[in-house]
Amino acid sequence: MDIMLILQIIVLLGAIFLGVRLGGIGIGYAGGLGVLVLGICLGMKPGSIPWDVILIIASVIAAISAMQLAGGLDYLVQIAERILRSNPKNINYLAPTVTYVLTIFAGTGHTAFSMIPVIVEVAKGQKIRPVVPLSIAVVSSQIAITASPVSAAVIYMSGVLEPLGWSYPALLGIWLITTFAGCMVTAFIMTLISDMKLENDPVYRERLAAGLIEAPKGEIVKELKPFAKRSVGIFLLGVIAVVLYASAISPAVGLIKPVIVPRDAAIMSIMLAIGTIITMTCKIQIGNVASTSVFKSGMVACVCVLGVAWLGDTFVSGHINEIKTLAASTVTAYPALLAVVFFIAAMLLYSQAATAKAITPAIVAALGITAANPGTCSLPASPPCLPSLFCRPTRRFWAPCRWTTPVRPASVSGCSTTPSSCRGSSPSSSAWLWALWLRRCSKV
Numbered sequence: 001m002d003i004m005l006i007l008q009i010i011v012l013l014g015a016i017f018l019g020v021r022l023g024g025i026g027i028g029y030a031g032g033l034g035v036l037v038l039g040i041c042l043g044m045k046p047g048s049i050p051w052d053v054i055l056i057i058a059s060v061i062a063a064i065s066a067m068q069l070a071g072g073l074d075y076l077v078q079i080a081e082r083i084l085r086s087n088p089k090n091i092n093y094l095a096p097t098v099t100y101v102l103t104i105f106a107g108t109g110h111t112a113f114s115m116i117p118v119i120v121e122v123a124k125g126q127k128i129r130p131v132v133p134l135s136i137a138v139v140s141s142q143i144a145i146t147a148s149p150v151s152a153a154v155i156y157m158s159g160v161l162e163p164l165g166w167s168y169p170a171l172l173g174i175w176l177i178t179t180f181a182g183c184m185v186t187a188f189i190m191t192l193i194s195d196m197k198l199e200n201d202p203v204y205r206e207r208l209a210a211g212l213i214e215a216p217k218g219e220i221v222k223e224l225k226p227f228a229k230r231s232v233g234i235f236l237l238g239v240i241a242v243v244l245y246a247s248a249i250s251p252a253v254g255l256i257k258p259v260i261v262p263r264d265a266a267i268m269s270i271m272l273a274i275g276t277i278i279t280m281t282c283k284i285q286i287g288n289v290a291s292t293s294v295f296k297s298g299m300v301a302c303v304c305v306l307g308v309a310w311l312g313d314t315f316v317s318g319h320i321n322e323i324k325t326l327a328a329s330t331v332t333a334y335p336a337l338l339a340v341v342f343f344i345a346a347m348l349l350y351s352q353a354a355t356a357k358a359i360t361p362a363i364v365a366a367l368g369i370t371a372a373n374p375g376t377c378s379l380p381a382s383p384p385c386l387p388s389l390f391c392r393p394t395r396r397f398w399a400p401c402r403w404t405t406p407v408r409p410a411s412v413s414g415c416s417t418t419p420s421s422c423r424g425s426s427p428s429s430s431a432w433l434w435a436l437w438l439r440r441c442s443k444v
Contacts, residue, residue: 011038044315050310052357061108065298068292069284071225075229080102091123091133092132095134099140102115112137146175146387162251174380227283338378345359352386
């Protein structure tokens with residue numbers, strides 16, 4: 001390992017560490033700084049910017065924001081809350097199922113934030129430590145991204161794998177089954193090994209003795225906006241349209257030939273069209289879309305993907321030959337290691353879709369995978385390992401968190417407590433941080 005490579009690795013990890021310290025959109029800022037240093041100081045050619053990933057995320061977020069403004073998210077949360085309260089003893093399984101379905105529906109884990117206060121409330125009512133169902137639910141909301149038909153990760157991976165002989169419906173079926181099964185197995189293990197009793201939690205006992213514990217308030221019925229249900233129905237039709245069109249242009253189905261509008265362009269145009277229809281038929285104030293919580297968090301995610309994925313692609317493309325050599329020798333001998341590669345890379349690159357785009361072409365080229373030589377099944381089996389953002393080691397050991405007073409998210413019905421400021425953390429990507437917050441929050 002020469003000195004130049006060592007310096008490049010230091011810059012790569014240093015930029016990621018700085019981004020973690022800054023937190024939020026600072027992760028994207030630091031990624032851009034890293035690209036600048038690698039290019040000007042260390043002579044590396046800047047990599048490709050994942051524009052397709054960013055634009056897919058932006059278009060989906062735009063449509064969801066319109067639905068949120070029309071009251072659609074409040075309606076979905078209301079339905080999910082009824083499901084949880086109908087069988088509260090099984091919250092360890094119902095909570096991850098609900099957040100999983102929400103993410104499958106929306107293509108982003110941001111919608112799952114709305115369920116956090118509901119999960120806490122139901123768990124407290126059953127004298128169950130909320131940390132158990134909450135941690136599983138957060139992880140589930142991220143894993144579902146690799147099975148959602150409107151997520152950038154699924155769109156990209158299916159586009160790569162279809163020419164290699166895998167049909168879009170088959171891939172979607174594989175990823176849906178494996179990701180959901182993994183969530184349920186995790187829920188079973190957590191239920192088996194965790195101390196579920198809330199009264200055994202020392203922090204809970206301290207707060208109970210100090211009179212800081214509030215009794216569960218039960219279901220809070222919030223009046224929905226007039227067109228809340230309509231907005232959900234319109235968005236659902238958009239998701240169905242994406243699935244049907246993507247299946248129709250799949251070579252294995254071949255209903256549409258020639259394909260004029262590719263899959264990524266189709267999902268962007270359909271989502272923007274859905275936003276248009278919701279705006280017109282649900283009578284929302286278009287100027288308020290950018291002020292919704294989903295839009296703000298989604299745009300922050302776009303900047304983070306831009307910076308960190310660009311930084312990662314710069315480093316990967318600069319050492320692509322070494323990566324190909326290592327992949328050809330190692331992954332060929334141990335195909336299961338490909339899943340480990342995806343898992344580790346996603347922790348560094350912050351995005352499932354950006355990681356897939358950075359790693360997959362190198363793997364395909366290194367293994368010589370073609371339609372005539374599809375090779376191992378490890379490639380289509382590996383995408384469910386991409387949602388490793390929630391267990392990034394940099395978060396656990398390096399990120400000092402500053403917890404502040406409870407706040408009420410705009411899109412959540414009922415009272416909620418969330419960390420309003422946490423340096424180096426993103427609630428959607430760190431289950432352990434949510435667990436830590438839950439123990440330290442003043443309203444446990």
